[in-house]
Amino acid sequence: METGNVAIVLNAHLPFVRQPDYPRFLEERWLFESLSETYLPLLRLFGRLEAEKVPWRLTMAISPTLTAMLGDALLRERYAAWLGMQLELAEREVERTRDDPAIAPLALAYRELYTQNLEDFTVLHGGNVLAALDFYYKKGRLELMTSAGTQAFLPLYQAHPEALAAQVESAVVSFRSTFGRSPSGFWMPQLGWYPGVEEVLGAYGLQYTVVSTRGALLGTPTPIHGSYAPVSCPNGFTAFIRDVAATESVWSEAEGYPADPAYRDFYRDIGFDLPLEYIGPYIEQNQIRTFTGFKYWAVTGHGADKLPYDPAHASAKAVEHAENFLYSRARQARKAQPLMEHPPLMVAPYDAELFGHWWFEGPQWLEALFRKAQGTSELRFVTLAEHRREHPESFESVPELSSWGEGGYAGAWIEKSNDWVYRHAFKMIERMVELAERFPDESGLRERVLNQAAREVLLVQASDWPFLLKAGKSGSFARKQVEDAVTNFTRIYEMLCANTVGTEWLTRLEKRNNIFPAINYRVFRRKR
């Protein structure tokens, strides 16, 4: 029997950004970059492992907002067009760097990457990345979980059961319509757990989640296996526990593997380095410098002077780091195993975009992990659902309120830069409940209006906006997203109060914010 089990969990999420009113929109690049550097490379990795019969198991939480964007015809079309632009830039880069022996091979590699991405996206997957993920889901290699409708940080909505129900119901419906079956796992956005949320999740047939180590260790009672086995709440809902050491070896910005000098540097990008007259057509509005994805330098060190990136050296390092990860987990398991009846489980949850987008070699590291693990009997990779089936009995404990954010609680989502959001979000929820109570049996146009109102309430709750406001990244965009949702909702509320509906405006809004097509506003009917 193996000494320990490892569950890699990837959180695949981006906030809903879709701006059909603009021909190009800066923040839509978040999706395009993650497709190019994370999701398509991951699918290639899955394909290689399958072809070579390497055993692999991965759990991926795919958020309803990302699901909606990956399935959206307009964004698919825009992504293909964006790839065309990247290929044009790649051609120019090949030409520009042809006499630079250190950079020229990198430009060629980027041309190959974007050619491959275009081929995979348009031909192999027919634009449907979700179907590709579903293929591995149905095969049992990839376990898919859902997450809250718009990634609301749920502990802050405890006092609003209708909003919680809407977040969970919209997620379950979205998952079912995309993958044809009900999800059993639910990713708590930002690992934001609070005692009692298990009742909400259990009511929708959800069975398990992942919580932070802090939240679990502070649970009532203290878990007898530490973070090495999941705990079960009194209603049978299972909370898997994040492993600190496994997480930090990858996640730590300063000491994690991605900080190694051999890897590709995330920050140095020709979008910032090259003259505007050259790079203009490939950045925003020909003048707003942004990342292009063409990065030629290695991490090297903290200074501005970087060494050219050496892909072969970086690949070798990724393999070395995979071996180190396996060695460290095996050592960890050997310490814990004698103290337990079952092999200890180490759950390693990461943001999916860490792999490839930020840590360019991340997918190579993952691939090496599965390849190297097949040669050892000490460690076995499992999905969370698989582990739950194999070990249905868990110690009963309820984790404490916690998250994976700064400080371990709710502080990252409620501080001076973002606390103003909640006054509006709560008011919208309160008014939405009022509308759902006043108009419980609407159909036709009024039902459409109410459903759109419900969408706007969900959109305002996204934890991405407070996070961005705090981080100071795309802060004004985040503020605008909140303000837009508030304005749209308030207009609908006032229209309904005045018994008038602007159909043209409504249709435009439905087309823009087209997430959750099957939403039922009645989910906001009073719960107590």
Added chain:
Amino acid sequence: MNIERLNGLSMEALCALAEKMGLDLPPALERVFAVEAILEAFEEDSAERRSPADAAAHIEEKKYSGSELDEIDASIDAAPCIARLYNETVVHLLARDPEWAFVFWDVREDEMDLLRLSEGFSGLFLKVIRDPGRDGRTGASFDVPVGEEDSQWYLQLPEQGAQYRVDLCARLGSKHRVIAHSNVVRAPRALLVDALGDLDPAAAELAALSGLERLEIVPLPERHPSRILGGFDV
């Protein structure tokens, strides 16, 4: 914002950025000094915004890779285009961490006008009530005076694991009137629910192996001193 990005900006863009950041740069300042001043100011601002221990959050930011305008935009406190308040009488309470809660409130304008005309009215205050009973009886409490123009506050909670409610009150002479009740929140704990000595030795060792020390989680002391601050009305 880093030196490479700043070096890529025109002098006009640098001046605009400096202005937005509230820096007063001399008109003929050399470019290199302008970059230095902006970088310094930005680092100070970032240091305030971020904790060095917040590595996971820093990494998460990378997926929102944006443009050179990211930091400029974030430096602007854009004028809100939505109503700041809703002219309602309400108070909401949110638990932030074991020590702090966020409370926000509002009083309807006509109600506030009436209060001002009330005999003995001397202002508003928040009554922070620990373990409010379901039967309407209240537990220990303390008062936090607030200004009439205030609408939100961060409250330090004296005891982790306890439940709290906030009543928004008007002081009327030696008496007070409750204007609104908040929801009840529970302050999360930062201490283990058990003393390590009370745990099975294997469980204590597994807790240690799980990173108890690294997370700076403190086991419950054998005798846990009350952290209730003085000044409570019971």
